[in-house]
Structures are given as structure tokens and as C-alpha cells.
Amino acid sequence: MAEDRTEDRPPPRGGGATHTGSRGTCPVCASDDVIHLVIGMPALPEDWGSGPVWVEWVGCAHPGYNRRCASCGGTWTASSETTFHSVLEVMAHAHVDTPDDLADWISEEYEHDAWVRVDDHHLEIGFRNRSVTIVYPVREDDLWESLDDLHDELSEELAAERE
Structure with missing residues (x-):
């Protein structure tokens, strides 16, 4: 059974938005080993702050998706609608x-x-x-x-x- 993986990410040092949300499941393999890519500023590692290991801050180099499955490698763009x-x-x-x-x-x-x-x-x-x-x-x-x-x-x- 999958566990609820809703966590809050503290704001980056110097201000910024918090990362709050459900980790989700992979639409390809249904794994819950989903990595969230946070795209945009801040892009410097010292500004990223700490947070769940499943959140990666990638700066302004948009890879064309905002979710990646660590189990199967699938990528997709998550929307606010499930x-x-x-x-x-x-x-x-x-x-x-x-x-x-x-x-x-x-x-x-x-x-x-x-x-x-x-x-x-x-x-x-x-x-x-x-x-x-x-x-x-x-x-x-x-x-x-x-x-x-x-x-x-x-x-x-x-x-x-x-x-």
C-alpha cells in the first residue's frame, strides 16, 4: 500500500515559495517513487534550502517536464487536475x-x-x-x-x- 507522502518544503533562504504537495504516482508504472522538478529561480544551490529528497531544483533550464519516475525513468508534466x-x-x-x-x-x-x-x-x-x-x-x-x-x-x- 502506498503511503501518504505530502510534505512541506521550507522556503529557500532569502525568501521564495514553499513546496507543498503530494508526491504522486507515475502514470507509466504506478510507482510512488516520483521526483518533482522545481523549475525557475532561485537557481543557485545556496538559495535552494532544504527539503524532501524527492524535490530537485533545476533552475531556469526547463527540461520539458516537471515530474520524473525514479523507478522506470518516465517523465511527464503534472497539472493541477488529476x-x-x-x-x-x-x-x-x-x-x-x-x-x-x-x-x-x-x-x-x-x-x-x-x-x-x-x-x-x-x-x-x-x-x-x-x-x-x-x-x-x-x-x-x-x-x-x-x-x-x-x-x-x-x-x-x-x-x-x-x-
Whole structure:
């Protein structure tokens, strides 16, 4: 199970911004051994300050990406929106190891218990006899919106049956 690796980086000596954020997971191999590249000034080592070993200050020489996986060597540019490219990324985000654990994690957010089916390209999530198929890539907020809609439909159907 992946651990929460949110840490604060103290500001560089002489002022500057702090580095606060989740370490994240690699979109290629789902490893949590992610290096954050901080691009821009300050560029002198004495101005960098101390911080997590997984943060590298690279100055103004932009390499074209701001994340690198120390496990597989993959590089990418992280955005403020979380986008999942595989079930491994969803599971890493949820800090779970199996589809059953993912179903339990999703169920924590809803009245009805969730179930999960996985194949190489899709993630199917359902409540009772209703489901939605998630096709990658999918933004995190779109995933939750789909699940909210599905859960609401089921809840309305069950309420109508009780009347």
C-alpha cells in the first residue's frame, strides 16, 4: 500500500515559495517513487534550502517536464487536475492493492456498496445492478461525477419502489 507522502518544503533562504504537495504516482508504472522538478529561480544551490529528497531544483533550464519516475525513468508534466490513465493509477491514488479494496474505498463515499470489474482498458464500477464503464484517460472529477450520477439514479429508483 502506498503511503501518504505530502510534505512541506521550507522556503529557500532569502525568501521564495514553499513546496507543498503530494508526491504522486507515475502514470507509466504506478510507482510512488516520483521526483518533482522545481523549475525557475532561485537557481543557485545556496538559495535552494532544504527539503524532501524527492524535490530537485533545476533552475531556469526547463527540461520539458516537471515530474520524473525514479523507478522506470518516465517523465511527464503534472497539472493541477488529476487524470488517471489506468486502473493502477486509480488504485495508487486510493492507496489500495486490489479491485476489491478499490470497491471498498469507493463504498466509503456512498450509501450503497460498490463493486468493481477490471480489464486492460476499462474500469467498470457499479452499485447493485447498475454500472458505469470508465474509459481512460479520465479526470478524477469526471470519475466521481459519473459515480455520483449512478448512485443518485439507483437511490431514486429504490425510493420509487418503496412508495
